[in-house]
Structure formats: structure tokens, C-alpha cells
Amino acid sequence: MYLRRFYDEGLAHASYLVGCQETGEACVIDPARDVEPYLLTAKREGLRIVAALETHIHADFVSGARELADRAGAAICVSDEGPPEWKSEYVHAYPHRLLKDGDELHFGNVRLVVMHTPGHTPEHVSYLLYDGKTSPDVPMALFSGDFVFVGDVGRPDLLERVAGERGSSEALARQMFRSLRKFEALPDHVQVLLAGQPEAPVYFARMKQVNKNGPRLLAELGAPERAKLSPERLRAWRESGVVLDVRPADAFAKRHLAGSLNIPWNKSFVTWAGWLLPAERPIHLLAADAIAPDVIRALRSIGIDDVVDWAHPAAVERAAPDDVASYANVSPDEVRGALAQQDLWLLDVRNVDEWAGGHLPQAHHIPLSKLAAHIHDVPRDGSVYVYCRTGGRTAIAASLLRAHGVGDVRNMVGGYEAWRGKGFPIEA
Known part of the structure; x- marks a missing residue:
């Protein structure tokens, strides 16, 4: 056998x-x-x-x-x-x-x-x-x-x-x-x-x-087009569907196409893609040549079939200045200082059980899985600081917040574990 x-x-x-x-x-x-x-x-x-x-x-x-x-x-x-x-x-x-x-x-x-x-x-x-x-x-x-x-x-x-x-x-x-x-x-x-x-x-x-x-046969779907992106086509991408950028969070934070969603290519990719990508809208993919076929295959494994085209993320460098955005990465010390001045809106995107086990003072809780549905609960003015357990989920959350018009987003590097490791105060 x-x-x-x-x-x-x-x-x-x-x-x-x-x-x-x-x-x-x-x-x-x-x-x-x-x-x-x-x-x-x-x-x-x-x-x-x-x-x-x-x-x-x-x-x-x-x-x-x-x-x-x-x-x-x-x-x-x-x-x-x-x-x-x-x-x-x-x-x-x-x-x-x-x-x-x-x-x-x-x-x-x-x-x-x-x-x-x-x-x-x-x-x-x-x-x-x-x-x-x-x-x-x-x-x-x-x-x-x-x-x-x-x-x-x-x-x-x-x-x-x-x-x-x-x-x-x-x-x-x-x-x-x-x-x-x-x-x-x-x-x-x-x-x-x-x-x-x-x-x-x-x-x-x-x-x-x-x-x-019965799912569509893969042969019926064909291969998405590898696009040559001009600044004009990048702008058209933003207006015609969801731009999915799978680069590591640090690279995305420094410069990305405004309005794009960052779900880094790692072992959690499929889960978060299933949570956050709408099945009814076309997907424009930004991914390195070596991983683009794997990303497309992973998306199809959960029925996200409408990846219409893709391009290397280097195309973002050619985007017009008004079409790019960024967000800041900050340390737990910086967050503690901002808390002391009450100069922030602090968002915890961990799961319910994690929140119940302890969270930062003054934090508001919206799990990442529900953030898109509750995005209007987040203020548009002022600074929004976001954290999770170790920093992985906040990369996705920060991109989601920026895509929905939150202007000043700051990601706490290391998350809750880094905060707790420094012995900073925690509320239960």
C-alpha cells in the first residue's frame, strides 16, 4: 500500500x-x-x-x-x-x-x-x-x-x-x-x-x-496578465479594483501605492486574504516575479479567482507623488510618551481572548478581522497608533486604515509583547 x-x-x-x-x-x-x-x-x-x-x-x-x-x-x-x-x-x-x-x-x-x-x-x-x-x-x-x-x-x-x-x-x-x-x-x-x-x-x-x-476549472481561469505599469495605469488600478501588495511590512510602510492593501506573503497570508479581500472586486497584484505564481495559486485555493493582472512592486517607484503614501513605525517608548500626553487614538487589533488577557491603557479594541466593517469607528483627525501581539497583524491593519483615509497611522513595532517586555503598565 x-x-x-x-x-x-x-x-x-x-x-x-x-x-x-x-x-x-x-x-x-x-x-x-x-x-x-x-x-x-x-x-x-x-x-x-x-x-x-x-x-x-x-x-x-x-x-x-x-x-x-x-x-x-x-x-x-x-x-x-x-x-x-x-x-x-x-x-x-x-x-x-x-x-x-x-x-x-x-x-x-x-x-x-x-x-x-x-x-x-x-x-x-x-x-x-x-x-x-x-x-x-x-x-x-x-x-x-x-x-x-x-x-x-x-x-x-x-x-x-x-x-x-x-x-x-x-x-x-x-x-x-x-x-x-x-x-x-x-x-x-x-x-x-x-x-x-x-x-x-x-x-x-x-x-x-x-x-x-462546483468550482471553476483552473484551465478556464487562465493566467493573469503581467502588466507594464505607467503612472497612469497605476492610478487606474486604484480606481478599478483592489491593489494587493504582498511585500514585507517594512518596505510597504516606507512607500506604497495610496489605497493599496498590504497582506505580507507568509504563512498567515491565505487566512487574512480570506478575511479581507472582497470576492466581487478584481484584484491587481503587486508581487515579486519569484512569488507571484504562488500568491495567485494561494488566492485561488480559497476561491479568489479574479486576479486580473500583476506587476513587480518596483512599479510603485514610478508612481506620481500624489499617488503614493507611507506610514510610520514607532517604538513602545514612543507610544508610552504619546500616551502620557494623551496625544493619540490607540487601536488594539488582537482577538477577543488576547484583549481580555491584558491590553495597553486607553486602548480601543477592534479585531483585525472586523476592522473593515468598523472602519468608521476610527477617527480621521489626529494620530492613530495601532498594535497587535508582535507586529504581524498591524502591518495589515495599518494599510487598511491608510486605504480608508486615516492620514496619520503609526505602527507600534513589536506589539503587545514588546510593551510588556519593557514592564510598561497593562490593564485587564
Whole structure:
């Protein structure tokens, strides 16, 4: 048996290629939208991907099941459990199989048994793995999707919080309890193969619909144009869509296109892009040549498909003086001095639990995930100082504030941890 795990750190998403080396048949469980790694690995190992299996209708990434059906001829295998509104609608255009509790899938000597495990979502299924050659009657692992993790279980409240399904939290919690009883009956040696999940951004609700209806094929999207930017076209970018600059915060702070949004290219990029980028507006990307394809691929992994063009950030140097902006980076000592003179409006963009654990005196609290919705609560006159835990989120917050017309934005370098490390006062 062949088994390989693929992990996307930005999405906290795990997927698996499972196959029989004797017959060459293989499947991918919970595939990502970029299916190239599975196809390359399968070819190298002498395997044919004949099926794409889903544990549930995903909310945190665009599924690659349709891509595998289109590019490899794979059959799409999805849950047929749960109410009608939780059925995948696009699969009927492809070879497919609708799965019920107890159904079996065979790939050579590999056998997968379907377990209906509702709780995270009503239709959720898990797959018990059997090696038909070495231990045909003893399960060796469970592909648990978002049902159960090491030391944790999938959240039953996301449908109510994100998709607005009132009253679903309690019903799914009860289903989760029954599913865990079923899980408890498995042998102790069964390994849990899991796909982790980050905090739920607002794009989760949209992802459910995309994966239910079927995402657009990547071949249909094509490659965004590499633009040659004149000062005039840079100005047109600002007026025609969202300008996304993925440079490190320091470079962006010194000089950037006025109105642009800075989400630095790092492991948190996808999460914040999902929170803050509107799906209905075209994206103009500023990124170095070496990373632009990866950035576009990451955005498409969460259904942000309308990156219409991109250019190297050096183009900002050619922008007219009236079309560029900057913001200041300041130390905790400078912030303390300004607080003593009460010459600032101080903004904490950390999460609710972080704020409750302690914050700077006189601070106002708006989590970064909600800042765009509450941007009018921030004054336009005077200086606005912003901080987070260590400084990563404030780069995004500062760009968002500047883009919405806050003229004097100052980012406290090192954030709350640097302030606390100096022994400066904290309020609870």
C-alpha cells in the first residue's frame, strides 16, 4: 500500500494520496484545488488516480475534486448523507459515486469503509482504511476530515456562526456526541489522519456554496496578465479594483501605492486574504516575479479567482507623488510618551481572548478581522497608533486604515509583547 500526506500550512489543510502499488490504482482524499502535486507524485510512483474522495463540503478551501475529474478522469466520491441542501450538485456531470454509511471503496488491495460522522456538518463522512493484503479485517487508520482531531473535535457551531443557520449548533453538537460514540468503538491502535482547521474567516460561507455548486476549472481561469505599469495605469488600478501588495511590512510602510492593501506573503497570508479581500472586486497584484505564481495559486485555493493582472512592486517607484503614501513605525517608548500626553487614538487589533488577557491603557479594541466593517469607528483627525501581539497583524491593519483615509497611522513595532517586555503598565 502507498500512503502520502500533503499539507498546506497556510490553510492548515491535509490531504492524502492512497493507492495499491500492485494494481496501480489510487485515490486522493480531500484534494486541494491545485492538483499538480498529486498528479506528479502518482506518475512518479506508477499510480493512476481513479477517484477523488471528499469527507464533506469544505468551507476553508476550494476542493480539487472537479480538477481531478477533469484532468485525470477520476470519479468523484461524495457523501449522500444529511439533508438535501447538503448534497454536492455538480458531481452529476462527471463519473461519481454517492456514499452512504457502510459503503466500501476498493483500490486494488486498499479498502475504505465509509462512516457517517455528522457533527461538524450534517453530511460529514470519514473513511476507515484497511490493507487487504496484510490485515484485511482490522482497520489501520481513519481519514477523519474535520470530524475529530488529535485532542479535539470539529466545531459544531460554524454553520450557525458563518452560514447563519439558526439553531444548528445544538443539533450538530448532539450529532457530534453520537458520532464520537461510534468513533470510540474503534480499536485503540487506529491512527487518526486529520485535516486541521484555522479560525473561521468570513469567506467560509462562500466556500460552502462554491464547493457545493462546483468550482471553476483552473484551465478556464487562465493566467493573469503581467502588466507594464505607467503612472497612469497605476492610478487606474486604484480606481478599478483592489491593489494587493504582498511585500514585507517594512518596505510597504516606507512607500506604497495610496489605497493599496498590504497582506505580507507568509504563512498567515491565505487566512487574512480570506478575511479581507472582497470576492466581487478584481484584484491587481503587486508581487515579486519569484512569488507571484504562488500568491495567485494561494488566492485561488480559497476561491479568489479574479486576479486580473500583476506587476513587480518596483512599479510603485514610478508612481506620481500624489499617488503614493507611507506610514510610520514607532517604538513602545514612543507610544508610552504619546500616551502620557494623551496625544493619540490607540487601536488594539488582537482577538477577543488576547484583549481580555491584558491590553495597553486607553486602548480601543477592534479585531483585525472586523476592522473593515468598523472602519468608521476610527477617527480621521489626529494620530492613530495601532498594535497587535508582535507586529504581524498591524502591518495589515495599518494599510487598511491608510486605504480608508486615516492620514496619520503609526505602527507600534513589536506589539503587545514588546510593551510588556519593557514592564510598561497593562490593564485587564
